[in-house]
Amino acid sequence: MSNVEAGSGITVTGIDDRYGALCQGFNQRWSSHPDYIKVVRSTDDVVGALDEALNSGRTRITVRSGGHCYENFVANPGVQVIIDMGQMDRVHYDPGMGAYCVESGSTNWHNYTQLYRETGLTLPAGSCYSVGAGGHISGGGYGLLSRRHGLTVDYLYAVEVVVVRREPHGDYQAEAVIARRDDEGDLNDLWWAHTGGGGGNFGVITRYWFKDLPRPPINVWLSAVAWSWEGGITYDRFARLVANFGRFCAENSEPGDEYADLFSILKLTHRKAGKIGLITQVDATNPAAGRDRLDSFLAQIEDGVGLQRAEFDVDMGEHSPIPGLHEEPRLMPWIQATQALNGSGDNRRGKYKSAHMRKPFPDDQIEVIWNFLSSTRDDPDDDYDNTQYANPDALIQVDTYGCMINTIGARETAVAQRDSIMKLQYQTYWTDPAEDSVHERWIRELYRRVYRTSGGVPLPATAGGEADPDAVTDGCYINYPDRDLSSDEWNTSDVPWYRLYYGDNYERLLRAKRTWDPHDIFRHDQSIR
Template sequence: MGQEFSRRGFLGSAGMATVGVSGASLGLADVTAAAEVAAVPEGQSVLPDDSRYQTLSQGFNQRWGSRPAYIRLVGNETDAVAELRAALDSGLRPTIRGGGHCYEGFVDNDKGVILDLSTMRGVHAARDKFGRPSYCVEGGATNWDIYTTLFRKHGVTLPAGSCYSVGAGGHICGGGYGVLSRRHGLTVDHLVQVDVVTVRGGTVEVARAHRDDGEGSPEKDLFWAHTGGGGGNFGVVLRYHFARNIPRPPPRVWLSSVAWPWEDLVNRPEDFRTLLDNFGAFLMEHSGKEEQVYQGLFSILMLTHRSNGNVVLFSQWDEDDPAPLEEFLAAMERGIRTRSVVQTHVAGGLFLPYPDKRRQMPWFQATMTLNSSGDNQRGKYKSAYHRRPFTTAQIGAFWAGLTRDVPGGDLGRTLVQIDSYGCKVNDRLPADTAVPQRDSIMKLQYQTYWTDPAHDAAHLGYLRGLYRDVYRETGGIPEIGADTDGAYVNYPDVDLGLAGQADPAYQRLYYKENYARLQRTKKIWDEGEVFHHAQSITLPKP
């Protein structure tokens, strides 16, 4: 391991990494940061004989686990710098964990060091490096930390994900989106600064990269890379700063849950096709950046496997007048003979404990209601952006895949989750942030869950087959084109290729034309590839 690190140039010229803080000017926040760097490291190392080791060696997805040399519960900035330097001096590979929800094993680290940020979960009013007011979110905070603190103390929120336990550290730098995004854009659209521990030229340093850094500066590129470049690529994200004008949530929202029983749909396949046609057509009409009426609608069509019981349509509407929501629901049921029912629980974790098709609730209570990450179990995921309604062939592939059984696998917790997208998300240009998908109308997440390792092959094979069949017209993947627009980096899928392979699909599907700039940024800030995993940003070819 030590030889590998030295060969890659991970250490400084003297074999020892040095520590510093990048940036020439010192504003109010920089003075605070300098004091932080001078502070005593606060953290704990969890070794293999510690009773916490087994738990902290594994994330949310029970498919993944590793045997690191130790896990460092990073306590502050000084500790992060010192521990990263110590790892490199010892020839140990570092990986970084925020909430532990990575869908692939990118944090797994046999014989290396996991830098766990879960104790750095502060959310507070602050100032950025230029002295401007901001809201600061530490890299170990969860979505629930963010929502509860920002709402209760400041009456504001971020348009981020609904799963309560997802960590900010990875969620935000992958782009971040949620039920308020059609009205307010992606999470990174509100980001102004990121504080990152990097290894630049062999020097361990804290870089404070801001949206308003000079064009063409290394700091400007580093900031931009954290607006969708994915986690684990450039350094240890300590803090995110957001503008003080982040959204105020609506006082109340309507929640709706409507379902169609599979026992009826299997006898009426035309209803299944009509439902998908209705959903796609509505979003095609009401997801452009100029959309006015339906910015406040977020809807999820959950195409569960037939063994789950029901196909479900969940919606949130953020205005008092429910008439537009009712018009949307009527549009969804148009031409469908299968009678809809109320659904309260869906594979994947969503739970609405109400016997109504729609109910108005205060926004915060509604957010609590939706805040579920599901059970800790084994899972596999895939994703796709769609620019247009589903083709006839795609709908046929959904039907064929969701109505067939697989020997050795219980598919009752298998689904394709189709999220509404667009509106304010589509207001940005593809190069404005590292997230390039800015004209989609739907975002899909393919999911399957199980508990028995003996069923791994059945579930993995099933989901791969379904995905391949849906996108058969474009080579088995959601290729960049008129109908589809790649995949989401925060739903990583190693079936899309691996770093080191010749032209792996993930590079273009996640990042499109933005990948070249991400590579240039990688060369500046991590030329030694200290931070790497199976689908890393790789260095540009000579």
């Protein structure tokens, strides 16, 4: 059963039918058994929920918006209270702020439909429909329109955060604070910390406000092609395909590039999946010009590869089959194309890793990736045999990046990576808990070998404010968290996990933490310390 507490939301306890479902998020590796879950509907509810929990001795509180955290930051055995933001999903224009307000429980798809239908505007955010705004935006946020319009946080004007104060030896007291881009001092630090600092660090995010939002394309061309593993994918052909994609990104990632309105996702799947895939969207407001750019792009990617195109008719990571677009792309209204790509994958177990790329893939990285995806022995002298792994749901997803994203300075927002050309997401999925160690080991070994010359991790390009012009990588993405980065076993570099995420921006995040959460109420395994 559940009950409504005055000013603190709906309390769901262990005797409620909903309890089990609300204890677990998208990644079924992680579960929890809190004393209760609070389903909140307003900022006042959040204030009341925090006061109630903290002053009853429950100091392990986590917050969920969409439930897509890849690690155990929300659901873990130590959590005592989960604050569920899902009912705070309003999207509207706020005349007092002169900005569009998005509540933190709203999902990507809800944001798109509400903004577009009412205003014709959009957020350049992610394609997974059910990801919640609370975590997605605070980590930076990007998607298929980001090369043209930048990151989600590049439009962030203000954020409302419920923080916790405490007088010496007194009760905890929660209060809502609004921090704006044009504030100064500590308030500006709080705003800035939510432009890429990640969720679960400073307080409970309740609302965001955005100004100067862009208009999406009227129409887009949508293409989905694949190449069959059994159709002749050899190492040379695979290496050429990957190199071509990297070369395109290196040559077409400057602001104002003629391909800035093109976003593409290369799905480098395990051989067991049957096919490698490529999803591409390009602005077709001018249909002929958009089609020319799409055809030119595909020709550049397939140049010298020598493989027959096939249908994209198998699951590839978080994208379901998109058949019928391998020979002729489809001209679609932007909102319909967004819906067509609005996948989040099945609720299952998963492990993820990430990397920002500043240059095309070096040959040694391509070779390691080939060995692990094709089940070719990587290192005969090593005790790990990658040829024994055969999972159709294992892949590396490579996204185009750069262009407008790279017009913002590395210190202007908390997102330090502002000169990358590609973003990588290593993924593997499964359903049987008994297989956890098998799948975790494979992705860990793959990642360690790809970055074997840099301590098993993709090093940041900056050190003390100076960017190495020859650096291939630039750290990791906080919205694809990976606790292995904190492990001495899997990160043998001298670069700590927080530098991999935040580069030289960590000190300012730490300053905001000391000011706004000095009691470390909001914490997890990779929170700001």
